[in-house]
Amino acid sequence: MHPDGQLNGFNNVNGGGVKHAEITGHILEGDLPAARVPELHNLENASSQSLFHIVHKILDDSIENRKEDVPDRVACLLKKLVQMIEQRCSKQAEDFKKQNNLYKTREEKYQFKMRVFKTLVTGAMEENEVLMNQLHHIKTEKTMVEEKKKLEDVELIRLRKENNDRNLEISQLKQEFEVTRDAYENRCIQLETDAMEIKSELENKIINLENLLTDSRKKVKELEKFTESKFQRWKKKERCYKNFMDFQYGSLKELRMGSESIKQEVLMTQQIYAEEINEFGMKIQGLVDAAQNYHAVLTENRKLYNEVQDLKGNIRVYCRIRPFLKGQSQRQTTIEYIGDNGELVVTNPSQKAKESHRLFKFNKVFSPAATQEEVFIDTQPLIRSVLDGYNVCIFAYGQTGSGKTYTMTGPNVSSPEDWGVNYRALNDLFHLSQVRRNSFEYEIGVQMVEIYNEQVRDLCIYLDIHTLGIWNSTQPNGLAVPDASMHSVTSTADVLDLMNVGLMNRAVGATALNERSSRSHSVLTVHVRGTDLETNAVLRGNLHLVDLAGSERVDRSEATGDRLREAQHINKSLSALGDVIFALAQKSQHVPYRNSKLTQVLQSSLGGQAKTLMFVQLNPDVESFSETISTLKFAERVSGVELGAARSNKEGRGVRELMEQVTNLKDSLTKKDEEISRLRTGKTSSGEKSLPRRYGSSSSMHSMGELQSNGTPARDKSVNLGPKAASDIDNCSEFSDKQSETGSQRSTDEFRHCKLVTTDDDIRDLNDDIELLGLGDADSDERLSDISDGVLSMGTETDGSMSSIVELTLFPETAKAPIEPQQKPSVPAKIPRPPPPQKAASSSQKPVRAGSSSQRQGLIAPSRPSLTKGGPRAASSSSAKKSTSGSSSLIRR
Numbered sequence: 001m002h003p004d005g006q007l008n009g010f011n012n013v014n015g016g017g018v019k020h021a022e023i024t025g026h027i028l029e030g031d032l033p034a035a036r037v038p039e040l041h042n043l044e045n046a047s048s049q050s051l052f053h054i055v056h057k058i059l060d061d062s063i064e065n066r067k068e069d070v071p072d073r074v075a076c077l078l079k080k081l082v083q084m085i086e087q088r089c090s091k092q093a094e095d096f097k098k099q100n101n102l103y104k105t106r107e108e109k110y111q112f113k114m115r116v117f118k119t120l121v122t123g124a125m126e127e128n129e130v131l132m133n134q135l136h137h138i139k140t141e142k143t144m145v146e147e148k149k150k151l152e153d154v155e156l157i158r159l160r161k162e163n164n165d166r167n168l169e170i171s172q173l174k175q176e177f178e179v180t181r182d183a184y185e186n187r188c189i190q191l192e193t194d195a196m197e198i199k200s201e202l203e204n205k206i207i208n209l210e211n212l213l214t215d216s217r218k219k220v221k222e223l224e225k226f227t228e229s230k231f232q233r234w235k236k237k238e239r240c241y242k243n244f245m246d247f248q249y250g251s252l253k254e255l256r257m258g259s260e261s262i263k264q265e266v267l268m269t270q271q272i273y274a275e276e277i278n279e280f281g282m283k284i285q286g287l288v289d290a291a292q293n294y295h296a297v298l299t300e301n302r303k304l305y306n307e308v309q310d311l312k313g314n315i316r317v318y319c320r321i322r323p324f325l326k327g328q329s330q331r332q333t334t335i336e337y338i339g340d341n342g343e344l345v346v347t348n349p350s351q352k353a354k355e356s357h358r359l360f361k362f363n364k365v366f367s368p369a370a371t372q373e374e375v376f377i378d379t380q381p382l383i384r385s386v387l388d389g390y391n392v393c394i395f396a397y398g399q400t401g402s403g404k405t406y407t408m409t410g411p412n413v414s415s416p417e418d419w420g421v422n423y424r425a426l427n428d429l430f431h432l433s434q435v436r437r438n439s440f441e442y443e444i445g446v447q448m449v450e451i452y453n454e455q456v457r458d459l460c461i462y463l464d465i466h467t468l469g470i471w472n473s474t475q476p477n478g479l480a481v482p483d484a485s486m487h488s489v490t491s492t493a494d495v496l497d498l499m500n501v502g503l504m505n506r507a508v509g510a511t512a513l514n515e516r517s518s519r520s521h522s523v524l525t526v527h528v529r530g531t532d533l534e535t536n537a538v539l540r541g542n543l544h545l546v547d548l549a550g551s552e553r554v555d556r557s558e559a560t561g562d563r564l565r566e567a568q569h570i571n572k573s574l575s576a577l578g579d580v581i582f583a584l585a586q587k588s589q590h591v592p593y594r595n596s597k598l599t600q601v602l603q604s605s606l607g608g609q610a611k612t613l614m615f616v617q618l619n620p621d622v623e624s625f626s627e628t629i630s631t632l633k634f635a636e637r638v639s640g641v642e643l644g645a646a647r648s649n650k651e652g653r654g655v656r657e658l659m660e661q662v663t664n665l666k667d668s669l670t671k672k673d674e675e676i677s678r679l680r681t682g683k684t685s686s687g688e689k690s691l692p693r694r695y696g697s698s699s700s701m702h703s704m705g706e707l708q709s710n711g712t713p714a715r716d717k718s719v720n721l722g723p724k725a726a727s728d729i730d731n732c733s734e735f736s737d738k739q740s741e742t743g744s745q746r747s748t749d750e751f752r753h754c755k756l757v758t759t760d761d762d763i764r765d766l767n768d769d770i771e772l773l774g775l776g777d778a779d780s781d782e783r784l785s786d787i788s789d790g791v792l793s794m795g796t797e798t799d800g801s802m803s804s805i806v807e808l809t810l811f812p813e814t815a816k817a818p819i820e821p822q823q824k825p826s827v828p829a830k831i832p833r834p835p836p837p838q839k840a841a842s843s844s845q846k847p848v849r850a851g852s853s854s855q856r857q858g859l860i861a862p863s864r865p866s867l868t869k870g871g872p873r874a875a876s877s878s879s880a881k882k883s884t885s886g887s888s889s890l891i892r893r
C-alpha cells in the first residue's frame with residue numbers, strides 16, 4: 001500500500017511489460033495454463049500503476065476480443081471508471097506521500113523536542129538536587145550560626161556584665177587607691193615627723209646612756225670589790241655547815257637502828273593481837289550458832305503464822321454506808337452505831353423490839369461522811385502488795401443503789417477528788433512503780449470485762465462487744481479471760497481514757513431503786529509484771545477491781561421481762577460468789593468456782609494466798625432494812641468474823657491455841673536474845689580492852705562507847721541515825737505497840753544492834769538489799785499502814801506484810817547510818833555467812849530475822865503461788881526470796 005511501492009509497482013510493470021503481456025494474453029485467451037496461475041499471487045507486490053495498467057490491458061483486450069458481446073458505451077464507461085479510480089488512487093497516493101512527509105517532519109520535530117525536554121528535565125533535576133543540597137547546607141549553617149549567635153549573645157552579655165563589674169571594680173580600686181594614696185601620703189608625712197622626733201629623742205637618750213654607762217662602770221668596780229669580800233665570808237660558812245651535816249648524819253644512823261628495834265616490837269604486838277582476834281572469832285562462832293538456833297525458831301514461828309493465816313483466810317471486809325441522797329434527808333436511818341474497831345449496829349426504827357438491834361463486826365466501817373480518799377487510804381496497802389506479786393481482789397457488794405459504783409469508780413471521773421478505788425489504785429501503782437524504778441521495771445496492763453447475763457464481754461473495745469470465753473484454770477500469765485483485749489497503760493491519763501470507754505460500754509438500766517443501775521458485774525483487771533533489775537527475776541500480780549451488779553429483791557425493784565432475767569442472773573452469780581468465799585473461809589475441799597462466770601473470772605484472786613477485800617455497801621434508808629440485813633449477813637458469812645457463832649468460837653479457840661504457842665516461842669526467843677546480848681556484851685567489852693587506842697578514830701570510839709555503855713545497842717537516835725531513820729523507828733515502835741507492848745521495843749533494838757555489829761561486806765550486802773527493795777522512799781510509811789492494817793484485820797495479812805515490816809525496819813537505819821570504815825576495827829572478827837545452799841533454800845527453810853517480836857513472826861505467811869514463770873514451786877521460792885529479801889539480808893548477818 002506504500003505509495004512508493006505502488007509507484008514502484010507501476011515502474012516494475014513498465015520494466016516487466018513482457019511478462020504482463022504474457023499474463024494478460026493468456027487471461028484474455030482464457031487459456032491461461034494452470035501452471036501460470038500461481039504467478040498471479042506475485043501481484044500482491046506489484047505497484048498500483050502496474051495493476052491499473054493490467055486492468056486497462058485486460059479491459060482493452062476483453063473489449064477487443066468481445067466487441068460484439070460488449071457495447072461500446074459500456075466499454076467506454078468501464079474505461080472511464082477505471083481511469084477515474086486510477087486518478088483518484090494516484091491522487092490519494094500523492095496525498096499520502098505528502099502526509100507521510102509531513103508526519104516524518106513532525107516526528108523528527110517531536111523527537112527533537114523530546115530530546116530537548118529530556119535534556120531539560122535531567123538538567124532541572126540535577127539542578128534541583130544541587131539546590132536542595134545547597135539549601136540543606138545553608139540551613140545547617142544557619143542553625144549553627146544561630147547557635148553561635150546565641151552563645152555569642154550570652155558571652156556578650158557575660159562580657160558586658162564582667163566589663164561592668166570590672167569597671168565597677170576599677171572604679172572602686174581607683175577610689176581605694178585614691179584613699180590609700182592619700183592615707184599613705186599622710187602616714188608618710190606623719191612617719192617622717194615621728195622619725196624626726198624619735199631621732200632627736202634617741203640622740204638625747206644616747207647621750208644620757210653614755211653618761212649612765214660611765215657611772216655603771218664605776219659602780220661595777222665598786223661591787224666587784226664588795227663581792228670578793230662576801231665570797232670569802234661564804235666560804236668560811238660552808239666549812240661550818242659541812243661539819244654540822246657530818247654530825248647530823250651520825251645521829252640519823254643511830255635513829256634508824258632505834259626504829260628497827262621498834263619495828264620488831266610492833267610485829268610482836270601484832271602477833272599477840274592476831275591471837276586475841278582468833279579468840280574473838282571462836283566466841284563469835286558460838287554467837288553464830290546461837291543465831292542459827294534463833295533463826296530456826298523464827299522459821300517455826302513463821303510456819304505457825306501461816307497456819308494462823310490459813311485458819312483466818314485472807315479476806316477482809318470493809319463496810320461503807322452511803323449518805324442519804326438529795327431529797328432523802330427526812331428519811332429514817334437504820335444505822336445506829338458505828339464503832340472505831342469495825343462494829344456496826346443496825347436497827348429498824350419502825351420496830352420497837354430490842355431484837356431489832358443487830359450487831360455486826362467487820363475490819364472497818366466507813367460512815368456516810370467518809371471521803372473517797374479516806375476509803376482509799378485503807379485500801380492502798382492491799383493494792384500496793386500487787387507490785388510485790390500478790391493477787392488481790394477488791395469488790396463492792398451491796399443492794400442496788402447502795403454506792404458500789406461510787407466506791408469503785410466514783411461519781412465524777414473528771415475530778416480527782418471524786419475518783420473511786422479503781423482510778424486511785426492505778427494511779428498509786430504508777431506512782432509506786434516510778435518510785436521503785438531503780439530496782440524494778442514494771443509493766444502494767446489492764447483488761448476490763450463485764451459479766452452480763454452470764455456472758456463475759458470485753459468493755460475496752462469501741463465496737464463489736466462480743467461474748468468471750470473463760471479459761472477453766474487461769475493461764476500462767478494470770479489471764480482468766482485471754483481473749484479480752486489487754487491494754488498497756490503507763491499513766492493515769494491512759495487509764496481514764498480506757499475506763500471511759502469501759503463505762504460507756506457497760507450495761508446499765510433504770511430500776512425502781514436506782515436510776516442508773518449497773519446491770520452487770522464489771523471486772524477491771526490490772527496485770528502487773530515486775531522484773532527485778534538486779535536478778536532479772538519476774539513477779540506477777542493481778543488486781544481485780546470488781547463493781548458487782550446490785551443485789552436486789554425482785555419484788556422491790558419491780559423488775560419484769562429483761563430486768564427480771566438480769567436480776568435473776570445477778571442474784572445467782574452473787575450467791576455463787578458467796579458460796580465460793582464461804583467454801584474458802586471454811587477450808588472446804590471443794591470450792592465451787594464453776595457455778596458462775598463471775599467466780600470463774602475471779603478464781604485466781606479468790607482463795608489461795610490471794611488477798612480479798614470486800615466493800616459492803618449499805619443504803620441507810622429504813623426502807624432498805626431487810627436488804628441491809630441480808631447484805632450484812634452475806635458479808636458476815638464471807639468475813640468469817642461472826643460474833644457469837646459456833647464456828648467463830650471454834651476458830652477463836654484455834655487462834656488462841658496458836659497464840660499461846662506463839663507466846664511460848666516468844667519467850668524462848670527472848671531467852672535467845674538475852675543470850676546473844678550477853679555474848680555480845682562480853683565480846684565488845686573484851687574488844688574494848690584489847691584494842692589499842694590508836695586504831696580507832698574519835699568518832700568511832702564515841703559510837704562504840706555508846707554501844708558498850710548500855711551493854712546492848714543504844715536506842716538513842718543520835719547513834720548513827722538520821723532524822724528519817726529516827727522517825728521510822730518511831731513508826732516502827734508505834735506499829736509494835738499495836739502488836740505487842742513487850743516485843744516491839746526489843747525488836748527495834750535488836751535490829752539496830754544487828755546493824756551495828758555488821759562488817760564491811762554486810763554493809764555492802766545490806767545496801768544491795770536496800771537497792772533491791774527500792775526502799776527509803778515514801779513507800780515505807782505506806783507499808784507501815786499496811787502493817788497496822790494487818791493488825792486490824794487480825795492477822796489476815798500474808799507474807800507481803802512481813803516483807804513490808806522487814807523493809808521498814810531495814811531501810812531507814814541502814815540508809816541513814818553508814819558505818820565508817822574506821823569503825824571496822826570495832827568488830828573483832830567477821831561473822832561467817834551461812835553456807836550458800838542455805839541461801840538457795842526455799843523460803844520455809846530460810847532463817848528469818850525480822851525483829852524478835854513474836855507478833856512480827858506471826859505476820860510471815862507461807863509462800864505465794866504463781867509469781868514467776870517456773871510454776872507454783874519456783875514462784876513460791878522466788879516470791880519468798882523477794883518478800884523476805886529484807887529479812888534474809890539480816891539473817892545472813
Ligand SMILES: Nc1ncnc2c1ncn2[C@@H]1O[C@H](COP(=O)(O)OP(=O)(O)OP(=O)(O)O)[C@@H](O)[C@H]1O
Binds near residue numbers: 398401405407411550
Ligand atoms: N458515799 C456516797 N456519797 C455520796 N453519794 C453517794 C455515795 N454512795 C453512793 N452515792 C450516790 O448514790 C447513788 C447510787 O450509787 P451507785 O450508782 O454507786 O450505786 P450502785 O450500788 O452502784 O447501784 P447499782 O448496783 O444499781 O449499780 C448515786 O447517785 C451516787 O452518786
